[in-house]
Amino acid sequence: MDFLRPSTLDEALAMKAEFPDAVPIAGGTDVMVELNFDVRRPPALLDLGLVTELSGWTRENGHVRLGATVPYTRIVTELGDVLPGLAMAARTVGSPQIRNRGTVGGNLGSASPAGDAHPPLVAVGADIEVASTRGSRTVPAREFFTAPKKSALEPDELIVAIQVPEAAGPQQFAKVGTRNAMVIAVCSFAVTLDVAGKGVGTGIGSAGPTPLRALEAERFAAAELPWGSGEPLQENIVRAFGELVGAAARPIDDVRGTAAYRRHALSVLARRTLGWAWRSVPQEVAK
Amino acid sequence: MRVNVEVNGEQRTADDVWPGESLLYVLRERLGLPGAKNACEQGECGSCTVYLDGTPVCACLVAAGQVEGRSVRTVEGLGSAEELDPVQDAFVRTGAVQCGFCTPGLVVAAHDLVHRKPDASDAEIREALAGNLCRCTGYEKILDAVRMAAVAVKEQRS
Numbered sequence: 476m477d478f479l480r481p482s483t484l485d486e487a488l489a490m491k492a493e494f495p496d497a498v499p500i501a502g503g504t505d506v507m508v509e510l511n512f513d514v515r516r517p518p519a520l521l522d523l524g525l526v527t528e529l530s531g532w533t534r535e536n537g538h539v540r541l542g543a544t545v546p547y548t549r550i551v552t553e554l555g556d557v558l559p560g561l562a563m564a565a566r567t568v569g570s571p572q573i574r575n576r577g578t579v580g581g582n583l584g585s586a587s588p589a590g591d592a593h594p595p596l597v598a599v600g601a602d603i604e605v606a607s608t609r610g611s612r613t614v615p616a617r618e619f620f621t622a623p624k625k626s627a628l629e630p631d632e633l634i635v636a637i638q639v640p641e642a643a644g645p646q647q648f649a650k651v652g653t654r655n656a657m658v659i660a661v662c663s664f665a666v667t668l669d670v671a672g673k674g675v676g677t678g679i680g681s682a683g684p685t686p687l688r689a690l691e692a693e694r695f696a697a698a699e700l701p702w703g704s705g706e707p708l709q710e711n712i713v714r715a716f717g718e719l720v721g722a723a724a725r726p727i728d729d730v731r732g733t734a735a736y737r738r739h740a741l742s743v744l745a746r747r748t749l750g751w752a753w754r755s756v757p758q759e760v761a762k
Numbered sequence: 763m764r765v766n767v768e769v770n771g772e773q774r775t776a777d778d779v780w781p782g783e784s785l786l787y788v789l790r791e792r793l794g795l796p797g798a799k800n801a802c803e804q805g806e807c808g809s810c811t812v813y814l815d816g817t818p819v820c821a822c823l824v825a826a827g828q829v830e831g832r833s834v835r836t837v838e839g840l841g842s843a844e845e846l847d848p849v850q851d852a853f854v855r856t857g858a859v860q861c862g863f864c865t866p867g868l869v870v871a872a873h874d875l876v877h878r879k880p881d882a883s884d885a886e887i888r889e890a891l892a893g894n895l896c897r898c899t900g901y902e903k904i905l906d907a908v909r910m911a912a913v914a915v916k917e918q919r920s
Contacts, residue, residue, distance in 0.1 A: 478763055478781035478827040500825055504805055507823040510782045511803040520781060524828050570893020571871070572820045573805055656892030657806060 477519035484528040484606070487633060490521055492608040495630035497521040501529075501544040502576035504569065505585045529580065529635060537641055540604075543580025543634045550579070558639050560595035560646030560665050567591055567650050570657055580634045583619065586626040586685075593620070593686035594665035594678030595648055596637065604636040611635065620685035644670035645755040647748035650680070651732075651740045661732040664720065664744040668752050673702045677745075682724035682737045689723035689745070692716050696749065708753050716749055717742035767829045769793060770839030779826045786810045786821035788829075789836060797837035797866045808894030811867035812836045818874045820893075837866035840873055848914035849873045849907070858907035860898035868894045868904060876912045880919070 479497055481487035491497060497519035500506045509515040523529055529544040532554065539558055541550070547565040551574065555562040561579075568574050568591050582590040583603060596616040603614045605628055614627045616637075621627060628634065646667045652658025663680035675696040679687040699712050721742035726734040763779045765788060776792040784803075789795045789812070799809035803822045810821040813835035821834075841847035846854070849872050859865050868891065875882055875890040882890065887908050896904065 476781045478825070480827065480830070500828070503823045503825055503828065504820075507784060507825060508804040510825075511784065511822060516782075520825060520827070522825065522828050569805065570808065571874075571890055572808060572811055572818050572893045573823075575817045576819050576823060656889075 476517065479519050479521045480525060481521070481523075482525045484526055484633075484635065487521065487523060487526050488606055488608050488631075491633055492631045494519050494521070499523055499584060499633060501578045501581050502546060502573075504573050504577040505581055505587075523580075523633075534641070539639045539641060541579060541637045541639055543583075543636055544578045547574035547577050547579075557641045558595075558599075558646075559642050560599060560648050560667055561592060561639060563646070563648040564591045564595045564650075564663075564665065567648070567655075567658075567663075573657075579637055583626065583634050583637070584628070586620055586624050588620070588623055588683060588685055589660045589663075589681035590686070591650065591660060591663065591680065594663050594680040595646065595667075596639065597678035597686050597688050598665040598667045598676035599640050599642075599646070600676060601640065602638040603634060604638060605629075605632045606635045607632040613638065616686075617688055623684050642667070643672060643674075644668035645752040647752045649744045649748050651744065659731065662724070662726070662737045662741050662744070664741055664748055666745070666748045666752055668700075668756065670702070670756055673697055673700070675700070677720060677723075679720065679724050679741060681731075682726040682741055684725065687723060687725065689720040692719035692723060692745065695719055700753070708750060713746045713749055717746040720745035763827060765826050765830055767831070768833040769795065770835055776826070781825070781827055783826050784822045785812070785814075785824040785826055785829050785834065788826045789821060789834070795836050795838055799863055799866055801863065805893075806895070807864070807867070808871060808891075809864050809867040811870040811894065813870065813874070818871055837869050840869065847873065848918070849876060849911040852907040852911035852914065853904075856903050856906040856910055858900060858903040860896070860900045864894060864896045864898075868896070872904075872908045872911060876908065876915045880912045880916045882908075882912065 498517040499521045529542045532541045550565040579592045582592040601616040648665045650663035651661040660681040662682045665678040667676040677689040721738040726737035765776045801807045801809040805820040805823045
């Protein structure tokens with residue numbers, strides 16, 4: 476096995492082009508588990524730790540351009556106000572030690588349907604910036620995942636950054652697991668409100684072959700929420716929203732839970748998170 | 763592969779490192795530092811917690827080559843048998859040590875917390891230690907130890 480250690484993005488892309496089977500590693504929280512347990516023996520590791528182009532974030536044109544190797548801890552401490560949904564999800568990742576190392580780029584690269592970062596990225600309509608020596612392109616988060624642990628990433632490409640629109644209203648994330656820390660989601664759900672645009676975004680995690688969007692639930696809520704009224708949500712609207720979210724899931728029975736449980740739990744999460752989000756719509760905007 | 767890394771303030775070199783091996787393996791098997799424990803090898807238990815450039819991480823999830831030129835501090839680097847670190851002392855005095863296997867990881871995680879946030883609430887202590895498992899389930903004593911160590915750190919500072 477080779478250990479490749481590029482110090483610039485150009486160098487990293489050249490190495491990935493030359494060795495497309497090299498596995499990129501940043502925080503190592505997924506990759507090292509596979510190596511430790513002999514699940515994977517790649518011909519090379521491509522350590523992105525020295526590539527400074529990937530390790531920071533900037534705010535530009537209404538979105539945050541989040542470098543692929545920014546650890547979750549920094550998202551929690553530095554981006555909680557502009558990307559509240561992603562920061563909430565980041566707070567639920569693993570443990571402090573895992574959040575100090577794990578990255579959204581790595582979460583996307585692994586493309587597990589249970590990845591905690593995915594629902595908020597899908598809900599808010601983030602774009603994934605990927606690059607190779609052939610050039611760079613952006614892939615919508617909603618189209619990035621193609622199958623369990625499969626993504627639109629080509630073998631010679633690296634995930635460079637995630638362009639996440641700044642919150643246009645309250646955002647929420649909730650996850651079901653056996654304890655608060657260190658859990659792979661049984662199911663998870665993210666909701667975003669665009670108060671001025673009267674829009675609703677959703678993301679479902681760990682209840683389908685890929686992270687999913689509950690499109691009908693989004694359309695229903697966008698049409699039925701009492702935008703601008705300052706009024707509380709009506710129970711029938713919240714309930715119908717939850718049912719539409721549950722119906723949008725495509726869960727399976729597995730070791731963490733049954734399909735029926737996941738559907739039910741998702742509809743509960745959807746009701747709760749919509750309620751929490753609605754209650755924190757700024758009153759001056761609402762009235 | 764050769765890896766050069768500062769460990770507990772000393773420049774160390776490990777040779778014949780397999781590129782896929784972990785920092786934990788390098789520390790324990792190549793540098794003779796068995797303080798960080800090897801239990802789950804998947805970041806679930808926290809027994810291998812060490813500082814990497816001042817940040818607590820699971821050594822089992824860091825590839826050896828990633829620490830080239832960086833600085834690692836293990837539980838061996840916190841205090842000595844003659845002069846325990848206040849966190850180590852608090853663990854001993856409160857009886858927060860049972861079988862002892864989880865202790866090194868918990869000591870490093872607690873050390874980070876009490877220096878970063880000596881006024882941490884109980885909820886914050888629990889959150890900070892959520893990645894460290896004690897199979898003897900001696901968590902109450904461990905919480906006592908962290909509270910005692912936090913007082914000691916505050917006294918040191920004032």
